[in-house]
Amino acid sequence: MTQAREATAARTVTSTPLADGCAVLGRHLQRIKAAPGVLILTQTMPITMLLFFGYVFGSALAMPGQEYRAFLVPGLLAATAANGIMTGMFQSAQDCHRGVMDRFRTLPMSRTAVPLGQTAADLLTTAIGMVPLILVGLAVGWRIEGGPSAALGGFGLLLLFRFATSWLGCWLGLLIRNEEAAGQLGSATFILPLLSSAYIPTDNLPGLLRTVAEWNPISAMAAATRDLFGNAAPSADAAWPAAHPVAGTLAWSAALLVVFVPLAVRRHARGGE
Amino acid sequence: MTTTYAVLSEGLEKRYGDVHALRGLDLAVAEGAVCGVLGPNGAGKTTAVRILTTLTAPDGGSARVAGHDVVREAGAVRAAIGVTGQSASVDDELSGRQNLRLFGRLLGFRGEAVRRHADALLERFELTEAADRPARTYSGGMRRRLDLAAGLLTRPQVLFLDEPSTGLDPHSRNQIWAAVRELAGRGTTVLLTTQYLEEADQLADDIVLIDRGRAAQRGSPAELKARIGSYAEVVVAHASALVPAAAVLDRLTGAEPVLDHERRTVGAVATDTTLTLPRIVRELDAAGVPLIDASLRPPTLDEVFLRLTDRGDGRTSPPLKEATA
Numbered sequence: 001m002t003q004a005r006e007a008t009a010a011r012t013v014t015s016t017p018l019a020d021g022c023a024v025l026g027r028h029l030q031r032i033k034a035a036p037g038v039l040i041l042t043q044t045m046p047i048t049m050l051l052f053f054g055y056v057f058g059s060a061l062a063m064p065g066q067e068y069r070a071f072l073v074p075g076l077l078a079a080t081a082a083n084g085i086m087t088g089m090f091q092s093a094q095d096c097h098r099g100v101m102d103r104f105r106t107l108p109m110s111r112t113a114v115p116l117g118q119t120a121a122d123l124l125t126t127a128i129g130m131v132p133l134i135l136v137g138l139a140v141g142w143r144i145e146g147g148p149s150a151a152l153g154g155f156g157l158l159l160l161f162r163f164a165t166s167w168l169g170c171w172l173g174l175l176i177r178n179e180e181a182a183g184q185l186g187s188a189t190f191i192l193p194l195l196s197s198a199y200i201p202t203d204n205l206p207g208l209l210r211t212v213a214e215w216n217p218i219s220a221m222a223a224a225t226r227d228l229f230g231n232a233a234p235s236a237d238a239a240w241p242a243a244h245p246v247a248g249t250l251a252w253s254a255a256l257l258v259v260f261v262p263l264a265v266r267r268h269a270r271g272g273e
Numbered sequence: 274m275t276t277t278y279a280v281l282s283e284g285l286e287k288r289y290g291d292v293h294a295l296r297g298l299d300l301a302v303a304e305g306a307v308c309g310v311l312g313p314n315g316a317g318k319t320t321a322v323r324i325l326t327t328l329t330a331p332d333g334g335s336a337r338v339a340g341h342d343v344v345r346e347a348g349a350v351r352a353a354i355g356v357t358g359q360s361a362s363v364d365d366e367l368s369g370r371q372n373l374r375l376f377g378r379l380l381g382f383r384g385e386a387v388r389r390h391a392d393a394l395l396e397r398f399e400l401t402e403a404a405d406r407p408a409r410t411y412s413g414g415m416r417r418r419l420d421l422a423a424g425l426l427t428r429p430q431v432l433f434l435d436e437p438s439t440g441l442d443p444h445s446r447n448q449i450w451a452a453v454r455e456l457a458g459r460g461t462t463v464l465l466t467t468q469y470l471e472e473a474d475q476l477a478d479d480i481v482l483i484d485r486g487r488a489a490q491r492g493s494p495a496e497l498k499a500r501i502g503s504y505a506e507v508v509v510a511h512a513s514a515l516v517p518a519a520a521v522l523d524r525l526t527g528a529e530p531v532l533d534h535e536r537r538t539v540g541a542v543a544t545d546t547t548l549t550l551p552r553i554v555r556e557l558d559a560a561g562v563p564l565i566d567a568s569l570r571p572p573t574l575d576e577v578f579l580r581l582t583d584r585g586d587g588r589t590s591p592p593l594k595e596a597t598a
């Protein structure tokens with residue numbers, strides 16, 4: 001164990017959230033490299049939906065003055081951003097379930113590092129994972145019709161929203177702690193964008209449903225994306241977050257982060273009880 | 274010189290719903306000692322280890338590890354300990370090498386030191402060949418060894434091992450034992466739980482027997498053996514002699530004899546230290562028992578275990594004298 005002693009001498013005493021978070025981020029990237037199938041599958045999903053909805057429903061959905069597929073692409077980007085709930089939840093529940101969380105929790109590392117590394121990795125993979133959807137979107141006729149800075153803002157907002165939802169998911173997973181249960185609940189989250197303006201305009205929905213859909217953060221995200229990419233202006237008579245989608249999405253994201261970052265960190269620090 | 278304790282717990286309580294997993298567990302492990310915690314399934318060993326390693330908060334009582342409170346100073350405790358839990362705590366999708374490097378980084382090793390250190394541990398636990406395969410493809414024993422390696426990335430002040438050799442072949446078990454002895458030789462305090470009494474006998478300076486969430490007995494392996502007395506066992510020529518032989522042993526030892534018809538043996542625990550083998554032989558001979566073999570030996574820890582925790586064969590044992598401190 002001579003090496004052990006040498007190595008002990010080489011240890012830095014202080015562990016910082018950033019260095020530890022980077023180590024955890026590296027772990028998640030290595031996992032993706034080892035088993036890229038899962039990521040490819042999750043990225044294929046919205047493309048399949050684009051082609052399916054776009055060509056099957058698109059012909060039946062008459063939208064005045066607008067091509068349905070151009071309406072759908074920003075909606076799918078928004079739904080992808082909201083998917084952080086599912087992936088975050090599954091990842092942290094799996095880590096609890098399989099015991100690696102116990103290892104992290106006995107190490108003298110920053111308590112923020114595990115959720116931070118996880119959500120940062122998720123952000124990175126989402127940024128890359130959106131590219132194929134955008135390319136297919138362009139191929140089926142969607143265009144970025146606004147200015148470049150607004151478009152950049154659109155991507156930034158999508159990533160911010162994804163980051164926020166993945167913290168929420170992270171917290172949920174730490175609550176559930178069971179891989180199968182998290183998987184089940186995760187597949188149930190597909191309903192969330194259905195109750196928003198991601199796939200359909202909400203103007204014609206009946207009373208209560210319309211209110212729910214307009215207050216759904218995914219509606220604000222979808223409207224903000226359409227706004228910033230210059231595809232469609234937000235409808236002025238909608239609920240506040242949908243009528244002011246950029247501010248609304250910023251507010252929703254900030255609220256999610258303010259609530260769920262501390263909750264997830266605390267939950268992680270305390271373990272499962 | 275006053276003893277300093279690396280692990281000290283007082284009245285630890287833990288409930289899981291209706292299950293009272295710990296009911297006032299007291300533990301004291303002197304610095305540099307190896308303490309073996311023995312107990313049947315469900316005794317509370319894992320619960321105790323989880324509390325001491327900051328994974329679970331106790332419902333009552335207190336514990337200090339390396340001088341730090343496990344609840345209020347959890348960070349300082351984590352900096353002082355190495356842990357290998359009962360169930361694997363590595364990332365299945367990563368390879369053994371990636372796992373060790375990751376944990377090494379999180380322990381504060383950097384750059385070349387991480388790589389060298391991880392490789393040395395892989396070598397030591399004979400995982401070099403499988404080092405680059407995902408851990409989910411490892412056999413149970415290999416995964417166990419990887420988990421143990423992860424617990425030994427630092428030379429901890431206090432090392433916790435929850436059933437370290439469960440599922441290991443004798444060769445791997447010897448490796449673990451060697452690692453524990455080496456660390457103990459360098460001053461690391463070790464608390465290990467085990468179901469293998471031989472393991473506690475081999476490694477531990479002190480043994481704590483826990484039963485139903487409480488320490489039932491404690492002492493050195495020799496003390497525990499002395500406390501329970503010796504084990505008298507005789508072999509008779511034919512089965513019909515078993516009952517008369519049992520009657521004699523019952524009279525001599527005062528303990529209820531155990532009959533084994535297949536092996537034609539009768540055994541009984543003898544707490545009377547004045548009982549000798551010649552006397553047993555004389556008395557049996559006088560009773561006309563056709564004796565083939567007789568022995569009076571210190572009990573194995575298995576026998577201690579079964580007896581002191583009143584488990585196994587369902588018999589109740591006579592009350593045991595507590596060792597006077």
Ligand SMILES: Nc1ncnc2c1ncn2[C@@H]1O[C@H](COP(=O)(O)OP(=O)(O)OP(=O)(O)O)[C@@H](O)[C@H]1O
Nearest residue numbers: 289292294312313314315316317318319320321359
């Ligand atoms: N998370 C939990 N939820 C509910 N009950 C639990 C939990 N953990 C432990 N228990 C219960 O607490 C008791 C003590 O369990 P523990 O795992 O500490 O026993 P053990 O001595 O380690 O047993 P084994 O030798 O089987 O590993 C058991 O009755 C067990 O069912």
Ligand SMILES: [Mg+2]
Nearest residue numbers: 318319320359
């Ligand atoms: Mg256990």
